[in-house]
Amino acid sequence: MKIGIVCYPTYGGSGVVATELGLALAKKGNEIHFISYKQPVRLDFLSEKIFFHQVYVPDYPLFKFQPYELALSSKLVDVVMNYNIDILHVHYAIPHAYAAYMAKKMLEGNSVNLPVVTTLHGTDITLVGNHPFYKNAVKFSIDNSDYVTAVSNSLKVQTENIFNTKKKIEVIPNFVDFSKHKLHNKNCNRDLIASNEKKIISHVSNFRPVKRVLDVVKIFQQVRKKIPSKLIMVGDGPDRIKAESYCAKMGFIDDVNFLGNTEMIYEVLCYSDLFLLPSEAESFGLAALEAMMMEVPVISTNVGGIPEVNKDKETGFLFNIGDIKGMSKKSIEILSNENQLKRLKARARLNAKKFKIEDVVEMYLDAYKKTLKST
Ligand code: GMT
Numbered sequence: 001m002k003i004g005i006v007c008y009p010t011y012g013g014s015g016v017v018a019t020e021l022g023l024a025l026a027k028k029g030n031e032i033h034f035i036s037y038k039q040p041v042r043l044d045f046l047s048e049k050i051f052f053h054q055v056y057v058p059d060y061p062l063f064k065f066q067p068y069e070l071a072l073s074s075k076l077v078d079v080v081m082n083y084n085i086d087i088l089h090v091h092y093a094i095p096h097a098y099a100a101y102m103a104k105k106m107l108e109g110n111s112v113n114l115p116v117v118t119t120l121h122g123t124d125i126t127l128v129g130n131h132p133f134y135k136n137a138v139k140f141s142i143d144n145s146d147y148v149t150a151v152s153n154s155l156k157v158q159t160e161n162i163f164n165t166k167k168k169i170e171v172i173p174n175f176v177d178f179s180k181h182k183l184h185n186k187n188c189n190r191d192l193i194a195s196n197e198k199k200i201i202s203h204v205s206n207f208r209p210v211k212r213v214l215d216v217v218k219i220f221q222q223v224r225k226k227i228p229s230k231l232i233m234v235g236d237g238p239d240r241i242k243a244e245s246y247c248a249k250m251g252f253i254d255d256v257n258f259l260g261n262t263e264m265i266y267e268v269l270c271y272s273d274l275f276l277l278p279s280e281a282e283s284f285g286l287a288a289l290e291a292m293m294m295e296v297p298v299i300s301t302n303v304g305g306i307p308e309v310n311k312d313k314e315t316g317f318l319f320n321i322g323d324i325k326g327m328s329k330k331s332i333e334i335l336s337n338e339n340q341l342k343r344l345k346a347r348a349r350l351n352a353k354k355f356k357i358e359d360v361v362e363m364y365l366d367a368y369k370k371t372l373k374s375t
Contacts, residue, residue, distance in 0.1 A: 001368060002031045004079055004088040006072070006096045009038040013286040014121035017151070017174050018091040019043050024177075024361045026050050033079055037068070041263070053079050069095040069102070076103035080114055087368050089117045090145075093124040094134060097141035115375040117367060118145035119172070122283025122304070125159050127210065139163040147371040149364075152305025155283040170367065173308070174286045175360035176293040176352055180266050190271035193257070194230040199335045201229055202272040202296070204265055204287045205279075207237030215278040215324055217243050217256065219299075222328035224255055227335045231256045232268050269294035273341065274331055280321050282306050288316075293352040297334060297344035299327050309355075315348040 003025060007018030019040040022032040026049040033051045034040060043052065055075045057066040076099065079085060088103070090096035097118040104114045118141065123129075129138040142148055142165050149172040150156040156169045194200055201220055205211040213233070220231040233243065233256060240258065247253040259268070269275070275291035277300040282288075284305040288298045292309070298316035300306050301323075312318045317334075319326045334341055 001025075001365075002033070002084055002086045003368070004033045004035055004076065004085045005091070006035045006076070006088065006100065007040060007091040009036045009040040009043075013174070013284070014092045014119075014124075015040050017119075017121070017286065018089075020175070020177065020357065021089075021361065021364060022050070024357055025364070028361065028365075031083075033083055033085060035072070035075060035079055051083070069099040072096070072099040073102035073106065076100065076114075077106050080107060080112065081110065085114070087115045087117065087372060089119065089364075089368070091119045092121050093118060093138050093141055094128055095137075097145055098137055101141055101144050113375060115146045115371045117147045117149065117364075117371055118142065120148065120150045120155055120159055120169070120283075122151065122155055122281070123210075125155060125162060126281050126283065126304070130162055135163070139165060142169075143167050146375050147367055149367060151284040152308050154305040154308065158283075158304075172360060172363045172367065173355055174284050174289060175355045175357040176289055177357045178293065178353070180293075188267070188270040193232070193271055197228050199227055199229040199273045200232060200271050201274045201276060201331070201335075202232040202234065202268055202291070203276045204234040204268070204290070205237070205277075207235050207240045207243070209239060210280045210282075211237075211239070212278045212280055212321070213239045213243045214246060215322065215327070216276045217247050218324050219276055219278070219328045219331060220256065221247075221250060221252060222324070223331045223335065224252060226332045229255070229335065232272070233258045234260075234262060234265060234268055236260045265290065266294060269296055272296045273335060274299060275316075276327070276331075277301070277306070277310075278319075278321070278324075278327060279303060279306070285309050289352055289355055292316075292348040295345040295349045297341070297348050299331055299334075309351075311347075311351055314344075315351045316344060 005022045008015045026032045035053045037055045057071045090100045100116045148169045203216045247256045275296045275298045282304045298310045302318035317330045
């Protein structure tokens with residue numbers, strides 16, 4: 001199959017899912033065409049089966065806002081015509097599903113049928129898409145996609161409730177690649193990061209307000225009073241300075257490593273004992289699943305799709321948003337009980353196996369086949 005994949009190229013769940021899915025589909029013999037404004041971050045190699053098409057938006061002084069969706073829809077038409085694309089899979093509704101619809105209509109004029117699969121990732125629905133300025137266009141794009149998937153049941157239900165959509169939404173969860181577990185578990189240089197008696201706690205996100213990174217450092221502040229430990233903060237974003245300043249002001253910045261954006265996520269998870277995800281909203285929580293695959297139990301909130309991934313008392317523990325006291329107490333309990341920690345680590349990994357990339361790729365291939373049949 002020749003598959004076009006539209007995604008955001010930056011660090012963050014939806015781009016990572018789209019890129020890893022494309023790479024896996026290419027390994028199965030499909031021809032994959034990534035279309036984005038920059039090469040996606042995890043797209044670290046190009047092969048005969050993988051293409052990247054960059055969308056340029058030229059600067060023009062008349063425009064206060066550069067019309068990205070116009071440039072994207074035009075590019076989509078070119079790519080579909082030049083490479084005979086069979087199906088287009090867009091990740092994140094805004095503006096990708098909208099641009100895909102425009103491309104589909106333009107192609108109809110050339111008697112070309114372009115089936116469109118849209119995957120909803122979360123913030124495109126719950127935060128941005130929900131805004132009155134975008135809502136009509138998002139509802140329209142969902143209802144006019146040929147096939148729609150959401151990454152969790154929670155997101156499916158939220159989408160139906162917020163937009164009152166007519167389109168059937170199928171749940172295809174996010175996934176992890178266990179070959180990375182094997183690869184990185186061998187090279188776990190834990191002693192480079194912390195001395196042996198210290199426990200390592202980690203957090204990975206884009207440091208947007210929704211991630212509540214201040215809660216992360218406040219939880220750690222309590223934990224370090226009882227347990228010798230170190231906190232590794234991976235990622236970058238608007239709340240990073242706030243979190244760093246808090247740690248400095250409270251006198252424990254020495255025990256916190258702010259790594260910024262890095263590709264070395266699996267290396268960090270490899271030596272982590274506990275992962276914190278106290279988000280205010282999370283349609284799925286891919287970062288938690290990646291931690292679980294690397295045998296790291298998760299202390300998280302109980303919002304959105306997180307309970308579909310992190311199982312309370314099995315793979316970690318779930319709390320209400322902002323329950324810093326509860327999350328700190330539980331972290332201390334887990335980290336001071338080696339048997340409990342060992343049990344949680346094993347179950348975290350076991351549960352992550354329900355989200356193996358091989359199975360999820362088959363679910364997407366099935367979705368493509370159904371779409372092609374029905375359009
Ligand atoms: O979490 C973010 O802010 C990034 C965002 C994205 O679009 O990349 O993540 C969303 O999609 C991920 C992949 O499907 C999910 O794992 C995240 O839970 C979801 N984030 C939110 O719903 C806040």
